[in-house]
Amino acid sequence: MPWIAICVGLAAGTAIWTVLDQIQSKQVDKIFGQELEAQLDLRARESLIRFDRYLSSYAATTRLLANHRKLSEYLEPLFWSRDEAVTPVIYKDFRPLWLPDFFERDALTAPSQVLLTDVQGRVREIFQPTAEPVPKEIATQVPTQYLDERDVRAVIDRFDDRLYLLASDAVEDAGGYDMGYLVVLVPVNDAFIGASQRGLDLGRAAVALVDSDDQRIVASVDSTTLPPGTTLADWIDTYVITSQSLPEYEGSDSNLLFATFVPHASVEKMSRHVRIFERRQRFFAAAVFVVVFTGVIYLVSSRLNKVLKRMTRFAQRALGIPEPGFKRGGNQLVLLEEWIQHFTQLVMAAREEMSQRHQAEMRESEALKAAVMEASLDAIVTLDRYGKVIEFNPAAERLFALARTFAIGAVFADRFLPDVAQAAFKRLLDRSRHLHREPLGRGELIALRADHSEVPVEISIAPIELEDEHFHTLYIHDISSRKRAEQEIKSLARFASESPNPILRVSAEGLIVYANNASRPLLIAWGADPGEYLTDDWAREVAQALETGLPLERELDLSGQVYSLLFAPIRDLGYVNIYARDITAVRRAEQESRQHQAELVHVCRLSTMGEVATGMAHELNQPLSAIVNYANGCTRRLQGGAGQADELIGAMGQITAQAKRASEIIRRLRALVGKQPPIRTQADLNHLVREVCSFLEFETSRIGVQIQLDLDAEAIPVRVDLVQVEQVLLNLVGNALDALEERPESERHLRILTRMEADLAEVLVEDSGPGIAPDRLPILFDAFVTSKESGMGMGLAISQTIVENHDGRIWAESELGHGSTFHLTLPLSLDAKDAEADTIESLEP
Numbered sequence: 001m002p003w004i005a006i007c008v009g010l011a012a013g014t015a016i017w018t019v020l021d022q023i024q025s026k027q028v029d030k031i032f033g034q035e036l037e038a039q040l041d042l043r044a045r046e047s048l049i050r051f052d053r054y055l056s057s058y059a060a061t062t063r064l065l066a067n068h069r070k071l072s073e074y075l076e077p078l079f080w081s082r083d084e085a086v087t088p089v090i091y092k093d094f095r096p097l098w099l100p101d102f103f104e105r106d107a108l109t110a111p112s113q114v115l116l117t118d119v120q121g122r123v124r125e126i127f128q129p130t131a132e133p134v135p136k137e138i139a140t141q142v143p144t145q146y147l148d149e150r151d152v153r154a155v156i157d158r159f160d161d162r163l164y165l166l167a168s169d170a171v172e173d174a175g176g177y178d179m180g181y182l183v184v185l186v187p188v189n190d191a192f193i194g195a196s197q198r199g200l201d202l203g204r205a206a207v208a209l210v211d212s213d214d215q216r217i218v219a220s221v222d223s224t225t226l227p228p229g230t231t232l233a234d235w236i237d238t239y240v241i242t243s244q245s246l247p248e249y250e251g252s253d254s255n256l257l258f259a260t261f262v263p264h265a266s267v268e269k270m271s272r273h274v275r276i277f278e279r280r281q282r283f284f285a286a287a288v289f290v291v292v293f294t295g296v297i298y299l300v301s302s303r304l305n306k307v308l309k310r311m312t313r314f315a316q317r318a319l320g321i322p323e324p325g326f327k328r329g330g331n332q333l334v335l336l337e338e339w340i341q342h343f344t345q346l347v348m349a350a351r352e353e354m355s356q357r358h359q360a361e362m363r364e365s366e367a368l369k370a371a372v373m374e375a376s377l378d379a380i381v382t383l384d385r386y387g388k389v390i391e392f393n394p395a396a397e398r399l400f401a402l403a404r405t406f407a408i409g410a411v412f413a414d415r416f417l418p419d420v421a422q423a424a425f426k427r428l429l430d431r432s433r434h435l436h437r438e439p440l441g442r443g444e445l446i447a448l449r450a451d452h453s454e455v456p457v458e459i460s461i462a463p464i465e466l467e468d469e470h471f472h473t474l475y476i477h478d479i480s481s482r483k484r485a486e487q488e489i490k491s492l493a494r495f496a497s498e499s500p501n502p503i504l505r506v507s508a509e510g511l512i513v514y515a516n517n518a519s520r521p522l523l524i525a526w527g528a529d530p531g532e533y534l535t536d537d538w539a540r541e542v543a544q545a546l547e548t549g550l551p552l553e554r555e556l557d558l559s560g561q562v563y564s565l566l567f568a569p570i571r572d573l574g575y576v577n578i579y580a581r582d583i584t585a586v587r588r589a590e591q592e593s594r595q596h597q598a599e600l601v602h603v604c605r606l607s608t609m610g611e612v613a614t615g616m617a618h619e620l621n622q623p624l625s626a627i628v629n630y631a632n633g634c635t636r637r638l639q640g641g642a643g644q645a646d647e648l649i650g651a652m653g654q655i656t657a658q659a660k661r662a663s664e665i666i667r668r669l670r671a672l673v674g675k676q677p678p679i680r681t682q683a684d685l686n687h688l689v690r691e692v693c694s695f696l697e698f699e700t701s702r703i704g705v706q707i708q709l710d711l712d713a714e715a716i717p718v719r720v721d722l723v724q725v726e727q728v729l730l731n732l733v734g735n736a737l738d739a740l741e742e743r744p745e746s747e748r749h750l751r752i753l754t755r756m757e758a759d760l761a762e763v764l765v766e767d768s769g770p771g772i773a774p775d776r777l778p779i780l781f782d783a784f785v786t787s788k789e790s791g792m793g794m795g796l797a798i799s800q801t802i803v804e805n806h807d808g809r810i811w812a813e814s815e816l817g818h819g820s821t822f823h824l825t826l827p828l829s830l831d832a833k834d835a836e837a838d839t840i841e842s843l844e845p
């Protein structure tokens with residue numbers, strides 16, 4: 001049988017190779033044609049790239065010349081008028097100072113002309129190293145289409161029926177002022193194209209510039225081989241021609257193409273070498289294929305013999321099939337085939353039975369798995385060895401807000417984890433692969449939802465290892481709620497300890513359960529620490545707060561440090577929270593405010609003193625004159641011996657009364673002017689009004705006004721600072737008198753009313769003055785607002801402050817041209833009213 005296998009292998013291998021050879025030959029020719037076309041295209045592109053780089057070298061050199069220090073220094077003192085006639089300066093025998101020799105240094109073909117123009121493109125200077133003149137089109141004016149203020153322009157165009165490379169760039173003087181353009185002209189000829197294709201073997205390829213309109217050569221690397229004027233059709237039989245456009249020069253009139261010429265002989269030579277090489281390789285491949293195919297057939301037949309022997313032994317032991325007995329007569333292969341068919345049927349029957357049993361077990365397992373996946377409250381994701389998702393349960397869809405169809409196949413770490421969490425997930429995955437005793441690898445990470453929002457999760461990884469495959473099942477639990485709860489608990493726990501104010505918790509028995517760091521001064525004052533009991537007096541405050549269930553406020557003075565304590569009872573838990581606040585600065589500010597107010601009031605009183613000084617002097621003059629008159633009368637009576645004792649005693653009594661009157665006037669003046677701390681005493685508002693009117697008797701007499709007093713019949717008890725309230729009344733009446741001076745004497749009226757309403761005492765000062773403009777009423781009590789030439793504008797502002805400190809109110813009403821009314825309200829002294837009522841009741845029979 002092995003020899004038969006060898007013969008069959010040789011015949012089959014030869015037949016198969018004959019068919020494959022035909023197919024391979026066609027494919028090789030096709031591949032060679034494609035590769036040849038690609039190589040020709042590549043050679044053409046390389047030539048175009050070399051040409052383009054050569055042009056770029058000219059553009060770069062032009063930029064270097066345009067920005068060279070010599071040129072800017074040369075242009076610095078020049079001034080080119082825009083309107084004057086231009087006659088270019090031509091340099092023929094020497095190079096100008098402003099033009100360094102960069103072309104020879106960079107191995108570039110020297111230009112035929114270098115032009116220097118102004119900003120309008122008019123040619124100012126020309127460097128002409130050869131005898132060739134400047135083309136007429138640009139001899140005096142370079143068109144603006146060749147100039148660009150922002151970048152270097154390098155174009156190929158036709159001038160005087162010749163091709164030139166024109167490169168230009170803007171130039172500036174040393175001060176940065178735009179002076180014009182530097183224009184470089186280079187003839188595009190055999191030397192130019194040959195220099196651009198440096199290193200090109202002309203025997204293998206040639207290049208030329210072709211006019212795209214008539215497909216005619218305008219310049220070539222070798223004008224003798226490819227003379228200008230011929231068309232591409234003239235060379236189609238000699239060369240393989242590849243033409244490419246020059247997109248950067250499409251705007252010019254020349255509209256050139258760059259053509260690459262490869263001789264057909266070079267292409268045929270290369271093709272011939274490739275075919276010979278390919279045939280030689282194909283012969284060797286055919287020989288190797290036939291030998292290998294024959295060897296494979298031989299090895300397969302030998303292996304088949306061994307397998308048949310093992311099958312017969314296995315069939316005899318496992319299935320009870322007798323070993324086939326091959327006889328010399330008959331077709332042995334047919335007998336073997338029948339035996340193998342019988343054996344195969346028995347094996348298939350056994351296999352089908354095992355397959356059905358296995359499928360039933362798989363269905364049960366899949367149903368159980370599906371039920372677990374569906375019912376799980378946590379996300380379950382299965383990954384393959386590459387980290388791609390192959391299973392995604394509904395809980396995972398809800399967690400990541402992504403449907404299963406879009407999740408399958410995605411890389412889990414890239415799709416569902418932010419960058420900061422991917423490294424930690426990789427470490428967790430690597431650790432789970434090496435777990436032997438512990439079944440899961442756990443860790444907390446940040447997951448990424450489909451809307452790019454982040455959610456904290458806890459991931460457990462269970463590796464699944466099969467014979468040829470490895471999987472990982474991820475059990476993902478959303479811990480957002482737990483994190484928020486932990487954060488809230490931590491923040492609440494830190495709230496009291498971080499508070500700058502003292503916070504304590506005391507039980508119903510007065511035990512200090514908790515005290516933060518800021519409570520140390522209070523604990524020192526109470527002589528107690530956390531875990532100890534408060535003193536009896538403060539323990540009673542705690543018990544009272546718990547008993548009433550209402551917050552209590554107390555103040556504690558610790559050696560000048562004042563604390564406000566708020567007892568907040570928590571009755572259902574049986575403790576009281578004490579919140580303390582340092583109000584030392586508040587109390588100090590209030591005290592300073594009162595002191596500043598007293599000083600300001602004193603300053604105002606001193607200002608008022610100047611106004612009442614004249615009246616006081618007039619009032620003092622009357623009792624002093626009476627004293628002098630009575631004393632002189634007594635003296636004359638005593639000297640004449642006519643004085644009677646009763647008359648003298650009466651005169652002496654008058655002297656005493658007038659002296660007391662003068663002393664009272666002086667006392668009132670000192671009380672008004674003197675600086676003293678604010679002291680509130682019980683007083684009658686009617687009495688204060690009368691006393692203020694007595695201060696202003698001289699002023700009222702001076703302007704001819706009689707104050708009309710309409711006072712309440714009963715005493716109006718108020719508890720006030722007498723000096724401050726007198727100052728307010730004095731200011732209001734004084735302002736009314738000042739307003740009346742602007743009216744005729746017959747129209748001057750001033751009335752003061754007092755009355756009691758509910759728990760308020762009210763004073764009204766009405767005058768018939770010119771009134772107050774409506775736009776001034778809202779700002780009337782602002783500081784520094786006054787209508788007097790010599791006024792400070794502080795009287796009403798201070799009065800409002802005094803009244804508000806007495807828990808009262810002051811405002812004004814006015815009708816322009818009909819006078820003004822100022823209202824002053826003060827709270828009644830209820831203690832005085834109650835005492836008076838009690839006295840009356842006690843006196844009643």
